[in-house]
Amino acid sequence: MKIDIITIFPKMFVGPFKESIIKRAINKKLVEIKIHDLRKWSKDKHRTIDDKPYGGGKGMIMMIEPIAKALASLKSKKQNLNLKVILLSPRGKIFNQKKAKELSNLDHLILICGHYEGVDERVSKLIDEEISIGDYVLTGGEIPAMVVVDSVVRLIPGVLKSRETIKNESFQLVKINGKNLKLLEYPQYTRPEVYKGWRVPKILLSGNHHQIEKWRLKQSLKLTRQRRPDLLVVFLLFAKLLLPLTFLF
Numbered sequence: 001m002k003i004d005i006i007t008i009f010p011k012m013f014v015g016p017f018k019e020s021i022i023k024r025a026i027n028k029k030l031v032e033i034k035i036h037d038l039r040k041w042s043k044d045k046h047r048t049i050d051d052k053p054y055g056g057g058k059g060m061i062m063m064i065e066p067i068a069k070a071l072a073s074l075k076s077k078k079q080n081l082n083l084k085v086i087l088l089s090p091r092g093k094i095f096n097q098k099k100a101k102e103l104s105n106l107d108h109l110i111l112i113c114g115h116y117e118g119v120d121e122r123v124s125k126l127i128d129e130e131i132s133i134g135d136y137v138l139t140g141g142e143i144p145a146m147v148v149v150d151s152v153v154r155l156i157p158g159v160l161k162s163r164e165t166i167k168n169e170s171f172q173l174v175k176i177n178g179k180n181l182k183l184l185e186y187p188q189y190t191r192p193e194v195y196k197g198w199r200v201p202k203i204l205l206s207g208n209h210h211q212i213e214k215w216r217l218k219q220s221l222k223l224t225r226q227r228r229p230d231l232l233v234v235f236l237l238f239a240k241l242l243l244p245l246t247f248l249f
């Protein structure tokens, strides 16, 4: 997979992509990530990429021309390539694990980081979608782009050592009684067995894998109901599904 990031602060990406799983994915050539300074596509010697908003108002708006030129140069000319151009924006659709999974199947992803008061609205003609990482406003699209890249790259086959890690994670779909449920992950423990009198649940030391699976599912359902009941709302409508599960609550 290839990821191109268009930004006016390329140095912001130096640290995050040189550590941990992303670094490993790059080294294993499972992903190629390139950071592009938008100013490269500016047309004046001051490398201007922003201007005042029409109609007045505070702040600056990123101009469409440098972005259009950047996209024209970065978009692959190859036919049938699975490509998406995404603008990071607080007005976009909220990012989630399902979207991360969908993006991890692309051949080529281009991310545009906005700054200042945002980007000229006509950029909508050049992109496939807008993504927000949450209902709050950040200074720029760089941190949201890092969030998207991190969550997408770890889902590319071969990046994580074991596919099992992904299978059991929060927000992964779990099939129960033929229906898909999105759950939070169950509680995890490691050594020591007792710390300040706080014990690891006995069942986890039993070696009984069937009972451990059952306990974990029960804990996942309990946690999801307590902390993220919204994830279960749709499924609560399926009485047929939840009736057989009531023993778990």
Ligand SMILES: C[S@@+](CC[C@H](N)C(=O)[O-])C[C@H]1O[C@@H](n2cnc3c(N)ncnc32)[C@H](O)[C@@H]1O
Pocket (backbone or CB within 6 Å): 087, 088, 089, 090, 091, 112, 113, 114, 115, 116, 117, 118, 119, 131, 132, 133, 134, 135, 136, 137, 138, 139, 140, 141, 142, 144
């Ligand atoms: C200061 S924000 C602009 C906010 C804009 N004036 C508004 O009120 O919607 C500058 C840039 O940061 C990025 N950004 C800020 N918050 C974001 C969020 N929650 N998700 C994704 N990108 C965000 C976008 O690229 C945006 O163009």
